[in-house]
Amino acid sequence: MYYSELMKHTGRNVYMVSGGVTKFAKATPEMDFRLRVKKAFDYAMDDVHLTLNDIDGSVASYFADHFQRQLMSGIMVQDYLGLTPKPSKRVEGGGATGGLAFQTGYEEIASGRMDTCAVYGFETMSHVNTWKGNEFIALASDTNFDYPVGGFYTGYYAMMAVRHMHEFGTTVEQLAKVSVKNHKNAIHNPYAQSPMNLTVNDVRNSPMVAYPLTRLDVCTMSDGAAVSILASEEKAFEITDRPVLIKSIGTGTDTMRLSDRPMGKVPLLPNEKESDYSGLKYPGVHSFRAGRTAAKEAYDGAGITDPIEELDLIELHDAYTSSEIQTYEDLGLCKYGEGGKFIEEGKSELKGKIPVNPSGGLLASGHPVGATGIMQSVFMFWQLQRTVKKHFKDDYLQLNNPKRGLIHSHAGTGTYVTATIMEAVK
Amino acid sequence: MTINPNAKMEETQSGTEVYSIDPLIVKSHYEIDYIHSYAQDSEFFRALGKKKIMGSKCKKCGYTYATPRSHCMMCGAETEWYQLPNTGKVHTFTTCYFGSEEFLKETPFNLIMVEFENVDSLFMARLIGADLDDLYVGMPVTAKFRRNQKFSPTDVYFVPVAQPEKKKRR
């Protein structure tokens, strides 16, 4: 039922050669989505001196047609960038749109179809008010059975968090610590929407959105764009002497309805054994089977058997503080149930055992849905290239010689999840 | 001959709401009525009018669903309608103080996932008659049904079964 061992990636090596991101913001009405992508695209192109002739094709990453009331926004970007008549397609999968689109770009290169591919992501969420925006997002839940009951993603995640707390004893203070960490990291990220120096009390005292999640446990709506440029091995080293290898990709899925999640067994990672989870009904509504499935495929592809020892940093989809804690477990950084302790012990802090969301993540960088997964790849790329100082004009967040990182993109209540491993080559 | 170089578009009194001149930001209205078919899920909504919650059961492997689906996710076989008990337990819960625009006026409201004995999957619903402080995992709840059916899953909602013991959770 889970990812089969028979799936092997035998395609060509794929590298990321450049990236660009716009500063995410609540609303930037002076630019539309095309101009926003153009700015991120030109940044990426200029950084490695590419011209339009160097790009073989593209992948467009955006989530909700509702937000712009404009169908086929993807081709409008392709057109605006001057990439017509080259091949392009749109990829969509809720919150994981960016991660899926990035992997589609990888496939375009790995298959040999393209030697260079631009993956551009964007979302303009400021066309509607926050609560209408929440309604649009909630339409990404079953409209027969879930949406009409009170469709609200923070409500769904709140129920998952309550069950995680019940199952494992996770505390609201542990959730708050994720918010404190990510907002603090973002202080040194000039692209971030909400850098803040917070305390656990600030997080707990901010308005309750859906128990136990407060305003500061939840990411914001944003306008933004991000671009990654991928290339084959030969092209990559022509373009830059410091490309970053995309070592492996993994993708998982789960049922649309939270209510349908099975109560079965944990698909084990190499560093786990069945006795770790006796009596645990999995995934239930406390864990993300799609996240585990994605991680397992990506780890197998990269030959990783002990993720916390073999990865140097992670950019993961922290739309909620609770989902960051749940994701530590899905990715096997700690065992299921130990995620709360993991943040409490500071293991995911910037100076911790394995920095998670050194950029500030979605909580503090912002979450313009289609751009988010691409943004993660750009921040990861700069970390592994060791060019954070150049792009941030501040080297506080630059990790010391990171070799290998994982980016993680996540949709719905955990319906599509991607995990991608990236490696420094120098 | 219909050629008329003096033709002029008729002026109307309707205007456009302008929020900003630079950049120029205007109001753009959108409204639509969908013709939504519940299709293979129809029986669930009809049955709520008879005070029955219908789940489904796989004809082949016997997996039972508290939220119906006409084909089984475990084996792909067709399922049959299967009546759920009217009482269950809270599997998890929350209270929403904000919400999507459509439900904002109903806040705060409680959302729960209900587990039914010997049923493999869960059911999402509203719970009334209890505050956040009263809610706990395992709380026994019973279904109630709207008299005036709206053909929405909220035609069934839940209330606490008995006086719940005070939890010292928080």
Ligand SMILES: [Zn+2]
């Ligand atoms: Zn079956």
